[in-house]
Amino acid sequence: MFLSCIGPFILSLIIAVVSIPVIIRVADLKHLMDEPDQDRKFHSIKTPTLGGVAIFAGLSISFSFFTDFIHADEIRFMTPSIILLFLAGIKDDILVLSPIKKLLIQCASSLLVTVFGNLYLTNLWGMFGINEIPPILGMFLSFITFVALINAFNLIDGINGLAGGLGFIASIFFGAWFSATNFQSLSILAFSLAGALLGFLYFNFGKAKIFMGDTGSMLIGFIISILAIKFIECNRIPGFETSVFYVKAAPGVAIAAVFIPLFDMTRVILIRIVKRKSPFSADRIHIHHKLVDEKLSHTKAALVLYIISVSIIGLAVYLKNLRSLELVGVLAGLGVIMSVAIRYCHLTRKERFTFRPEKKMI
Numbered sequence: 001m002f003l004s005c006i007g008p009f010i011l012s013l014i015i016a017v018v019s020i021p022v023i024i025r026v027a028d029l030k031h032l033m034d035e036p037d038q039d040r041k042f043h044s045i046k047t048p049t050l051g052g053v054a055i056f057a058g059l060s061i062s063f064s065f066f067t068d069f070i071h072a073d074e075i076r077f078m079t080p081s082i083i084l085l086f087l088a089g090i091k092d093d094i095l096v097l098s099p100i101k102k103l104l105i106q107c108a109s110s111l112l113v114t115v116f117g118n119l120y121l122t123n124l125w126g127m128f129g130i131n132e133i134p135p136i137l138g139m140f141l142s143f144i145t146f147v148a149l150i151n152a153f154n155l156i157d158g159i160n161g162l163a164g165g166l167g168f169i170a171s172i173f174f175g176a177w178f179s180a181t182n183f184q185s186l187s188i189l190a191f192s193l194a195g196a197l198l199g200f201l202y203f204n205f206g207k208a209k210i211f212m213g214d215t216g217s218m219l220i221g222f223i224i225s226i227l228a229i230k231f232i233e234c235n236r237i238p239g240f241e242t243s244v245f246y247v248k249a250a251p252g253v254a255i256a257a258v259f260i261p262l263f264d265m266t267r268v269i270l271i272r273i274v275k276r277k278s279p280f281s282a283d284r285i286h287i288h289h290k291l292v293d294e295k296l297s298h299t300k301a302a303l304v305l306y307i308i309s310v311s312i313i314g315l316a317v318y319l320k321n322l323r324s325l326e327l328v329g330v331l332a333g334l335g336v337i338m339s340v341a342i343r344y345c346h347l348t349r350k351e352r353f354t355f356r357p358e359k360k361m362i
Helices: 002-029 051-066 078-094 099-116 135-156 162-180 184-204 213-234 250-257 259-274 287-293 298-318 324-354
Strands: none
Touching: 002 051, 002 162, 002 184, 051 078, 051 184, 051 213, 078 099, 078 213, 099 135, 099 213, 135 162, 135 213, 135 259, 162 184, 162 213, 162 250, 162 259, 162 298, 184 213, 213 250, 250 259, 250 298, 250 324, 259 287, 259 298, 259 324, 287 298, 287 324, 298 324
């Protein structure tokens, strides 16, 4: 229990908490700050964006310290992939990296771990009448999963504490399951990420002293992708269906763990396409923007989305014995309901601000 949960969590937490003040001082001395603006950025003072360095340090050191790599072959290609993403994130946070170059590096990192690391889906769990799938299709679907989640967490990182908090919730969920089922190396990975994120949130939640930048958000998306795919695959191990922790609708539960980032990314991209805009274009239509527009503070908006995330995970766990397609359908229905609710709030807000009663002349 200590080796797979508490130890990695505490070590990565300490590393993040100790390193962030140093990173803030260096960023201040070297003028590596994010400038506030009047459009999409909410902060009013210059703020460093190198929090991802602390997340990377806490995660990598803690995972390396506690993991027996002899029995962790399935994630041996994780290290070069993470280093690639880390270097790309650092460049983007300091100098700015074009979206295309950033996407190419994300693709390279994803290919490394899926093709060479053999970390890919092998089964569709009866969805659309399909069970076993050929390796090439499994690699392709896993590649899409990595790229999608990396970008989903990158896009949801719009207000203080949001991406870090949602990543923390997902990593704690996966970590608890891997620990309970004795998949030790994966539990260590999950709790190493969770500890680093909690340490980061101490400086980012509420009035932020530092942002995670693309370095942090891409690392979160990448690690959560590994955990989600392994969660699905571990439930396919022969004989595991007799375990009390067996999840019949594993793909649906995995989606539930990252529902908010995936929902937000899907909704935003579809809206941009309908409006004939580039999916990479910047705007203020993310779910957190809508909550802030309703006069919620960053803290309250993040807490609302935390509660929704935990509730959806709880619902998915409760419905874990449904067929996979049924649970995915339930989650899709929730996504539609949330989209309608966001649209309704937008329209009513527009009416509130455009309607002005005429003053009576006396």
